[in-house]
Amino acid sequence: MRRTVLAALAVIGFALVLLAAPARVHDSAATWADSEFSQGSFTATVIQPPVMQTCSLSTGLLGTNPVVTVNWRFPTGSSYITPDNVAYYVAQAGSLGNLLHVLLGSDLSTTGPVGGPYTTHYKAGILSGLLGGSYGVYLQTVDGSGWTSTLASAIASAGLLGANPQCVITPV
Numbered sequence: 001m002r003r004t005v006l007a008a009l010a011v012i013g014f015a016l017v018l019l020a021a022p023a024r025v026h027d028s029a030a031t032w033a034d035s036e037f038s039q040g041s042f043t044a045t046v047i048q049p050p051v052m053q054t055c056s057l058s059t060g061l062l063g064t065n066p067v068v069t070v071n072w073r074f075p076t077g078s079s080y081i082t083p084d085n086v087a088y089y090v091a092q093a094g095s096l097g098n099l100l101h102v103l104l105g106s107d108l109s110t111t112g113p114v115g116g117p118y119t120t121h122y123k124a125g126i127l128s129g130l131l132g133g134s135y136g137v138y139l140q141t142v143d144g145s146g147w148t149s150t151l152a153s154a155i156a157s158a159g160l161l162g163a164n165p166q167c168v169i170t171p172v
Contacts, residue, residue, distance in 0.1 A: 047142075050072045055069065056167050066125070066156075068121070070119070070154055071119050073118065087148065091135070134157035138154075154169045
């Protein structure tokens with residue numbers, strides 16, 4: 001029994017020593033000092049949107065063949081010279097929530113010499129011409145890197161059966 005008591009006292013004494021010893025905290029963040037430094041600067045490229053110069057809406061007979069025509073060019077000093085650097089969009093009612101990407105083809109055509117100015121024709125469709133309303137057309141410069149500009153936009157509108165057609169270029 002004496003050995004058991006001595007063993008118990010030894011364990012208790014060892015525990016008291018551990019509890020009484022201050023805990024050591026080790027920092028884990030590394031620090032260093034260096035007298036060298038560096039500096040530099042950079043600028044981000046801003047891709048400029050195409051410049052819409054004029055727009056018009058031709059509704060055809062009683063609004064059955066509405067076509068929005070936009071004359072445009074790339075900004076002065078731009079390195080873009082072909083319509084391959086442009087994405088075309090349309091939106092019913094001119095709402096960006098309805099924005100649709102349009103490819104060159106039967107409902108969209110662009111003509112003009114290399115370097116512009118260009119003429120793009122958007123065919124709106126018979127239903128939108130008969131019922132009237134508004135139709136947004138949009139151009140966007142697309143850089144070879146994939147970066148894009150903001151949208152250049154125009155809103156074409158006409159009344160029922162193509163009455164009172166108009167097209168307004170909206171500021172960027």
